[in-house]
Amino acid sequence: MIAQRYSYLSWLPLLLVSSSHPQWPSSWRCIPQPARSSVPCYCSGRQTWAGSLCGTLRIPGKRKRNEIMLRYVVALSLLALSWAQDCQVANINVMQNFDKTRYAGTWYAVGKKDPEGLFLLDNIVAQINIEEDGKMTATAQGRVIILNNWEMCAHMFATFEETADPAKFKMKYWGAASYLQTGNDDHWVIDTDYDNYAVHYSCRLVDADGTCLDGYSFIFSRHPTGLRPEDQLVVLQKKTDLCLLGKYRRVAHTGFCESGTSLDPQ
Numbered sequence: 001m002i003a004q005r006y007s008y009l010s011w012l013p014l015l016l017v018s019s020s021h022p023q024w025p026s027s028w029r030c031i032p033q034p035a036r037s038s039v040p041c042y043c044s045g046r047q048t049w050a051g052s053l054c055g056t057l058r059i060p061g062k063r064k065r066n067e068i069m070l071r072y073v074v075a076l077s078l079l080a081l082s083w084a085q086d087c088q089v090a091n092i093n094v095m096q097n098f099d100k101t102r103y104a105g106t107w108y109a110v111g112k113k114d115p116e117g118l119f120l121l122d123n124i125v126a127q128i129n130i131e132e133d134g135k136m137t138a139t140a141q142g143r144v145i146i147l148n149n150w151e152m153c154a155h156m157f158a159t160f161e162e163t164a165d166p167a168k169f170k171m172k173y174w175g176a177a178s179y180l181q182t183g184n185d186d187h188w189v190i191d192t193d194y195d196n197y198a199v200h201y202s203c204r205l206v207d208a209d210g211t212c213l214d215g216y217s218f219i220f221s222r223h224p225t226g227l228r229p230e231d232q233l234v235v236l237q238k239k240t241d242l243c244l245l246g247k248y249r250r251v252a253h254t255g256f257c258e259s260g261t262s263l264d265p266q
Contacts, residue, residue: 087243088210089203095189098167100136102194104128109142110226111219111235111248115204117181119216120144120154123256126220136160136169143256144180153257154180160187171202191238196222197231199238217244224253 109124120142127139138158145151158173171187174180185202192198203215219235221227227235239245 085240085243087212089206089212089215090210092188092190092201092242094165094167095191096167098189098192099194100128100166101130103189103192103198104130104136105222107198107220107222108224108253109218109251110221110224110253112251113215113217113244113247114249115202115216116214119181120156122252123153123254124218124251125224125253125257136162138171141257151256153259156180158187190217190242191234192220193231197227197235199235199242201242211243217242217248219248 105128107126107128109120109126112124120140122143124140124142129137129139131137137160140156140158141153142156143151144154155176156173157176158171160169160171162169167189169187170184172184174182183204185204188201190199190201198218198220200218200220201215202217203212205212205214207213217239219227219239221231236245239248
């Protein structure tokens, strides 16, 4: 424990000193000194420079110290990983040996990293189709808010142009209503097991350093209730690989688009 006026970081220097001497007892205390004193703090007969740390300070037990040090190590490891991570769009890995036929069918968006502009908010359901000529198309619906908080269920359409990489498409999309967004974005399938989950990614604008300046991503599930526990760790790793960890929001499915309030196709 520690006096309320001290934070964990306040006694980190003493913690580092004491952790190198595990034989020192957990009841080790600093001899009280004037608050914010800049004199040495004498502890159990040993002198350690504590500066403003002198005062009512008690060093935690060995087990607690080890737990705290482990947290620092994990935090520093994650920080080092983020520094070393390659976030350039050109180096993003996509699904190997992608099979668009197995990808077809109904997908429920359960997570979403938003782009700029008006976009589907929630209750997002996509239907991927393979046409007779082998081309992939899609329809989607989801809740949008337009015209001063008017909630509607919007319908979207898309066609996909294949590229040299089977998992990378150019997706031309448009809405049933003229004020819905239109575009011609990348549609990359980062990972999928076809039966349970899929991770989609699109970068609309690449920055000068090669990273994505404006992009979006969907986490899809075959089940409206969300991802299975065994799929969550896989998806978490893919979010990290995309440099988007912590930027997704949950997509709810409340049956809004079945309520009859929709922007029907013209």
